[in-house]
Amino acid sequence: MSWITAIWSIAAGVSLTLAAVHILVWVRKRNALEHLFFSVSAMAAAVIAMQELALMHAQTPAEYGAMLRWMHVSAAAMAISIVWFIRCHLRAGRIWLAWLITGLRIAILILNFSLSPNASFQEIHALREIAFLGETLSSPVGSGSAWRVLIHLSSVLLLVYTLDAGVAAWKRGRSRQALLLSSSILAGIILAAIFSGLMVRGILPGPFIALIYLPFVFAMAFELSLDLIRSNQLSGELLQSEKRMSLAARAADLGLWEWNVVGDEVWTNDVGSNRVRASGSDRPSIERYLALVHPDDRDRLRATLHHTLEGSEDFQAEFRMTGADGAERWIAARGQVERDEQRKPLLLRGVSVDITARRQAELELQTHRNELALVQRVSAMGQLSLALAHELNQPLGAILRNAEAGESFLRQDPPDLGELREILIDIQNDGRRAADVIDRMRALLRHGDLRLEAIELQELIEQVAALLNAEMQARHATLHSVLPHRLPKVRGDHIQLQQVLLNLLLNSLDAMDGMENITRRIEIHADQVEDGLIELAIEDTGTGIDPDRLPHLFEPLLTTKAEGTGIGLAISKTIVEAHGGRIWAENNPDGGACILIKLPIAREEPAA
Amino acid sequence: MSKPGQKVFIVDDDASFLRSIERLLRSSGHATECFGSASEFLARRTPGAKGCVLADLRMPGMDGMALQAKLAQSADPLPVVFLTGHGDIPTGVEAMRRGAEDFLVKTAPKELLLAAIERALARDARENTARTRRRQLQSHFEKLTPREHQVLSQVMLGRRNKQIATDMGIEERSVKRHRTNLMRKLEVTSVAELVQLAIEAGMPAAE
Numbered sequence: 001m002s003w004i005t006a007i008w009s010i011a012a013g014v015s016l017t018l019a020a021v022h023i024l025v026w027v028r029k030r031n032a033l034e035h036l037f038f039s040v041s042a043m044a045a046a047v048i049a050m051q052e053l054a055l056m057h058a059q060t061p062a063e064y065g066a067m068l069r070w071m072h073v074s075a076a077a078m079a080i081s082i083v084w085f086i087r088c089h090l091r092a093g094r095i096w097l098a099w100l101i102t103g104l105r106i107a108i109l110i111l112n113f114s115l116s117p118n119a120s121f122q123e124i125h126a127l128r129e130i131a132f133l134g135e136t137l138s139s140p141v142g143s144g145s146a147w148r149v150l151i152h153l154s155s156v157l158l159l160v161y162t163l164d165a166g167v168a169a170w171k172r173g174r175s176r177q178a179l180l181l182s183s184s185i186l187a188g189i190i191l192a193a194i195f196s197g198l199m200v201r202g203i204l205p206g207p208f209i210a211l212i213y214l215p216f217v218f219a220m221a222f223e224l225s226l227d228l229i230r231s232n233q234l235s236g237e238l239l240q241s242e243k244r245m246s247l248a249a250r251a252a253d254l255g256l257w258e259w260n261v262v263g264d265e266v267w268t269n270d271v272g273s274n275r276v277r278a279s280g281s282d283r284p285s286i287e288r289y290l291a292l293v294h295p296d297d298r299d300r301l302r303a304t305l306h307h308t309l310e311g312s313e314d315f316q317a318e319f320r321m322t323g324a325d326g327a328e329r330w331i332a333a334r335g336q337v338e339r340d341e342q343r344k345p346l347l348l349r350g351v352s353v354d355i356t357a358r359r360q361a362e363l364e365l366q367t368h369r370n371e372l373a374l375v376q377r378v379s380a381m382g383q384l385s386l387a388l389a390h391e392l393n394q395p396l397g398a399i400l401r402n403a404e405a406g407e408s409f410l411r412q413d414p415p416d417l418g419e420l421r422e423i424l425i426d427i428q429n430d431g432r433r434a435a436d437v438i439d440r441m442r443a444l445l446r447h448g449d450l451r452l453e454a455i456e457l458q459e460l461i462e463q464v465a466a467l468l469n470a471e472m473q474a475r476h477a478t479l480h481s482v483l484p485h486r487l488p489k490v491r492g493d494h495i496q497l498q499q500v501l502l503n504l505l506l507n508s509l510d511a512m513d514g515m516e517n518i519t520r521r522i523e524i525h526a527d528q529v530e531d532g533l534i535e536l537a538i539e540d541t542g543t544g545i546d547p548d549r550l551p552h553l554f555e556p557l558l559t560t561k562a563e564g565t566g567i568g569l570a571i572s573k574t575i576v577e578a579h580g581g582r583i584w585a586e587n588n589p590d591g592g593a594c595i596l597i598k599l600p601i602a603r604e605e606p607a608a
Numbered sequence: 609m610s611k612p613g614q615k616v617f618i619v620d621d622d623a624s625f626l627r628s629i630e631r632l633l634r635s636s637g638h639a640t641e642c643f644g645s646a647s648e649f650l651a652r653r654t655p656g657a658k659g660c661v662l663a664d665l666r667m668p669g670m671d672g673m674a675l676q677a678k679l680a681q682s683a684d685p686l687p688v689v690f691l692t693g694h695g696d697i698p699t700g701v702e703a704m705r706r707g708a709e710d711f712l713v714k715t716a717p718k719e720l721l722l723a724a725i726e727r728a729l730a731r732d733a734r735e736n737t738a739r740t741r742r743r744q745l746q747s748h749f750e751k752l753t754p755r756e757h758q759v760l761s762q763v764m765l766g767r768r769n770k771q772i773a774t775d776m777g778i779e780e781r782s783v784k785r786h787r788t789n790l791m792r793k794l795e796v797t798s799v800a801e802l803v804q805l806a807i808e809a810g811m812p813a814a815e
Contacts, residue, residue, distance in 0.1 A: 390693030391693065398628040
């Protein structure tokens with residue numbers, strides 16, 4: 001075999017192999033179009049190599065001409081695929097230029113097939129024999145076609161296009177790719193122009209395009225292989241990272257999830273899917289997941305999801321779900337929305353944690369707290385029992401006496417109906433009064449869960465004052481509250497805040513009990529102090545607090561009273577702190593103690 | 609039933625209870641007068657009024673016990689019946705010790721309450737008679753001259769005229785004259801009568 005045949009065959013083989021490799025890559029990654037275009041150009045190069053070989057061994061001018069005509073097809077395929085390869089790979093190049101070149105090459109092809117013998121030659125008179133690399137090869141003798149100017153123009157446009165794309169890619173920091181590709185293409189185009197000129201002048205047996213394009217094919221292959229290697233590396237890293245992530249997620253019992261908003265599919269990792277199993281497909285819709293959410297939480301969760309997609313905040317929710325084992329689980333989930341350029345939500349991705357144990361512990365703790373608070377309330381009410389019995393006997397006594405008087409009046413002849421009517425009205429009022437006393441007592445003795453609501457302090461103080469009214473009187477003390485007009489409401493549990501107030505007032509009464517010759521007076525002040533807080537001060541004219549005891553005042557079982565349980569203040573502290581507030585004590589400069597409480601203001605619900 | 613001129617003075621800060629007890633007493637034939645507080649009663653009451661006081665033990669400002677103390681200091685202390693919402697024994701005992709007629713819860717049976725009022729009114733009538741007599745006696749005793757007083761106290765000690773005369777450094781005749789005068793002024797005829805009267809008028813039997 002001659003050198004020429006060997007070299008050209010090898011060039012064709014190499015090109016074909018690369019073309020095959022990259023067409024396979026493209027089949028796997030349909031959106032990686034650069035692989036397709038490269039494959040086409042490599043295939044074209046392989047065809048060109050074979051065609052050139054045949055060209056150089058042509059026996060007649062007609063054979064040469066026909067061969068060259070077909071070579072235009074593969075040359076056009078190569079030029080066009082290079083144009084689009086550059087565009088896809090460098091992500092640069094002017095689109096109108098790309099189309100212009102494509103159109104021009106197709107126009108040349110049409111010309112090529114309408115002219116004889118082809119677009120390069122007007123006529124091939126004869127074939128000249130040239131000795132090249134120890135072989136005798138054919139070289140055409142004839143006149144070049146005037147249309148060759150179009151071929152040159154397309155080469156110049158390709159040159160400009162490549163340069164422009166190279167510069168643009170360079171500017172965007174892809175300097176290596178830009179330099180390698182555009183320089184090899186530029187060199188190829190220039191050499192091809194020179195060689196085809198030499199061929200037309202009969203100096204070379206063929207345009208040697210196969211050889212010229214070979215370095216370019218290698219350059220492109222190198223580039224794409226680098227990409228492949230890089231993406232392989234990346235996918236390897238991704239796999240590792242996924243493994244690490246999954247290990248971490250499993251170790252932390254962290255559920256990972258993604259909701260494809262557009263396709264409405266939910267994906268979860270094994271932790272997530274073991275925890276709650278939505279029936280049906282692998283990728284259930286969000287509604288199928290919501291169906292597993294506790295009915296009480298479902299609408300709230302749906303609203304939160306909706307809000308997250310509409311708004312700009314991260315997703316965050318705690319809710320109950322039916323677990324894979326059928327038991328109820330508390331789930332805490334957080335996530336972020338991924339959006340497209342139009343800010344349209346595409347994906348909500350996040351993590352979820354099973355907080356059932358924590359919730360249960362919290363619930364138990366709260367239940368214990370509530371029970372302890374109830375016990376202490378009962379004990380405080382015990383201290384008040386005498387006063388309350390007194391309070392209750394007032395209206396009951398009045399009812400009894402009225403009824404007795406009424407009976408007497410009825411026996412008169414004629415009965416005094418006016419008097420009787422008044423009696424009945426009074427009886428009704430006193431009945432209501434007695435019921436109120438009982439209601440106030442019952443409210444405080446009720447076993448209830450902590451229920452936070454907006455509370456008017458004035459009202460709260462009045463209710464406790466009513467409860468303490470008889471006790472205050474028995475102990476010769478007075479209560480005054482000074483609250484500013486339009487004081488914001490505080491956020492709290494009605495019963496528990498009443499309890500705190502009751503404890504503090506009873507304490508103040510006790511502190512004033514032993515003192516002779518004082519005005520026994522308790523004053524309650526309240527004001528908004530800083531953003532979001534209300535300060536409540538309860539001042540008395542009692543003994544004050546021993547400075548040594550001041551720091552430990554709210555510790556449990558610290559009592560100086562004979563009949564106290566010593567948990568009133570400790571419970572009050574627990575309650576206030578559970579409300580997000582603070583409680584502390586001071587001594588007034590002019591005698592007596594002052595207990596101060598800070599409580600958070602209730603956020604006003606917007607009027608519906 | 610109140611005797612003519614006797615009234616039940618009701619003192620209670622609870623307006624509704626005040627009205628109800630007033631109706632009951634009125635329907636039982638008592639004359640009544642109502643007061644919303646102890647100080648109002650003390651300010652408004654007519655001196656020398658007869659009857660009794662029915663007062664709530666627990667009242668803001670002056671309470672029942674303080675009212676009782678004030679009344680006891682006055683010239684015509686009326687008997688007091690205490691009412692309370694809820695009776696606590698120590699307070700009740702203390703009230704009784706200080707001379708209250710009775711101590712009742714507001715829901716006490718009507719019969720107990722009316723009986724207590726009757727007793728208080730009767731006691732007032734009794735004490736009133738005694739007081740009138742004492743006042744009469746006192747006015748009699750006030751007519752005595754200092755000398756006659758001296759002689760009287762000596763007589764009360766059971767001394768004879770002679771001893772009195774020696775002790776006072778006067779004639780026995782003068783002692784006799786003083787004795788005759790004071791017995792006439794006091795409208796008594798015997799020494800035994802004189803001694804009884806003097807004790808009744810609150811004069812000590814011995815100095």
